[in-house]
Amino acid sequence: MGQKIKVIVVDDSALMRSLLKEVIDTAPDMECVAAAPDPLIAREKIRELNPDVITLDVEMPKMDGLDFLARLMRLKPTPVLMISSLTEKGSEVALRALELGAVDIIAKPKLNIAQGIQDYAEEIREKIRMAAKAKVSALSQPHMAVNYTADAVLPKTVRPLMKSEKLIIVGASTGGTEALKEFLVPMPPDAPGILIAQHMPEMFTKSFANRLDTLCRITVKEAEHGERILPGHAYIAPGHSHLLLGISGANYVCELSQAPPVNRHRPSVDVLFRSAANVAGRNSIGVILTGMGKDGAVGMLEMREAGAHNFAQDEASCVVFGMPKEAIAVGGVNEIVSLKDMAQKVLSWLASNGGRALRI
Template sequence: MKKITVIVVDDSALIRKLLTEIINSQSDMEVIGAAADPLAAREMIRELNPDVLTLDVEMPKMDGLDFLEKLMRLRPMPVVMVSTLTEKSSDVTLRALELGAVDFVAKPKIDIASGLKEYGSEIANKIRIAKSARLKRNASPSVTKSATADAVLPSIANRIASTEKLIIVGASTGGTEAIKEFLIRMPPDSPGILVTQHMPEGFTKSFANRLNSLCKISVVEAQGGERVLPGHAFIAPGHSHLLLKRSGANYMTELNQGELVSRHRPSVDVLFRSVANCAGKNAIGVILTGMGKDGAAGMLEMQKSGAYNFAQDEASCVVFGMPKEAIAAGGVNEVVSLKDMARSVLSKISSMGSHGNRV
């Protein structure tokens, strides 16, 4: 089998060396070039034609974003960003995903050498995903434990009746842009929305803030204990599962730092299970682009509890993994393109009747 060829671009000689060692230790990939700045990288790309590029954010001679923008316009190719876990870097990384980067890896803040080695599996997996991802023009640490939502939240059959409608969204690779495209179309009076996107802790707040600046609705990183109101979206923080719970007649957010589920925390399965437990037919489920099967079991539980579920279609996904698994599990009612997702969801809610709060 032909190996995945990679060019590493980073101004740090140490990072270039470590990334090269990590990538070359994998049997299915190899580094064919390492550049200290975008100008050197440009010549290597022309000469070597790699399958995937790893790209630092802050570099000399040319900013990583400027280089990425030119690259995606003139010579689109799969790019994995390598970024530090800082607020400034997280904002820049989100912009890189908007420009077309497939995914990112968060550099450890301290002890970079040992930290990057610990993230070796994550780096390799994201390179593999990037190689097969669909490109568009314009975080989570690797874990080995896999559990189901049972590890965090039991399934229950008794649900309190309510008429308040909710939209529940799960995504992973490619999800930051898909979620933005979905939420930006939500009207100010849309039903309350809960979102789980696989993303490290240092990035979810910046992600929520960026969405809030672009959307008609209010978007925040969930803190736990908030009342879920129309016109508001809550993003799962990178350190905790996001759950829906009932408090009397109201829906509330809850955070839980329990076991990793489907190898993730936050997990889509846990969010979907909580919605199946306490919202049932008042929920609309949406599963977007992403690698793996997190959300498939939970979406089926939502459907069995009476929820109506949508999956993003293959053509508009960066990675058709999570939607494909949810469809195969039988929990999806409709498969819709990303550009039509918001309209389809709002149309379904309209057919269900009033979505305003009932208190």
């Protein structure tokens, strides 16, 4: 037999590290040469041992798995198999991982992890073998090395308010596809215009908007540059562009920008929130939903400073309590609300603060 496939397991769970090591070491053609609880330790092990394949979790201390994957693929391209509870097929985390260069993905079992991993053992081994044969190359995007802020897209310049019309401005990431559905489905046909930045690859945003449109009483569509923002409509940022709130004459309009990614994302929630702070100020209502990272935190604070009233999804109902947590930490949030109550809370606040009485 030839040389064994060298595998490094990266997972913050000691149980998962042990289970995956056992799965790997019981195969005659592969060996777990190291197991690391976080990306910083993994980085040293990778330098030392030069593995053929890395298995990688997403939620970890010190640096999340997607950040680590992006850096790894830029600096030392290595076949990576994502194994995480967040990488179910079709999820935005799975799509982002593949976009960043992961060879394949496996979802962790949700119940009875030990038995579940054993059930998946042969699939894991087969995917490691496949990954070991994969040809991976460095990420080509030069912007990946630069962490731009919203300043790269538009300056922070609050304008005098020209309208009294209310708008709802929403940001979401990991888990956001289902959270947005729960938030939008109850919205009445006369709800204020809604602008949404959801981290999602560009090939999925249009079909996602179309799917929501079939479920909602409001109209949901992918935003187009220059189109007027109407009540009873929600506009989702296309995956290739930042979405900004603009004003043309007496009308609010959607603006799209191909400026560099902000916080690694285009569309960026920070960019959308800053544009709302600039243009709508106290006439905007900010909503930040489940998501990994901190995109949207600074922008939400800017909205609040401009007079907006802001809501964050609570930890218990989040898939990942990252973006809402960061927005709360910087002081950008007025109310922390469960997802199931979010639509009603937003509409109730509107009704009691100069908006029309809207009912779910």
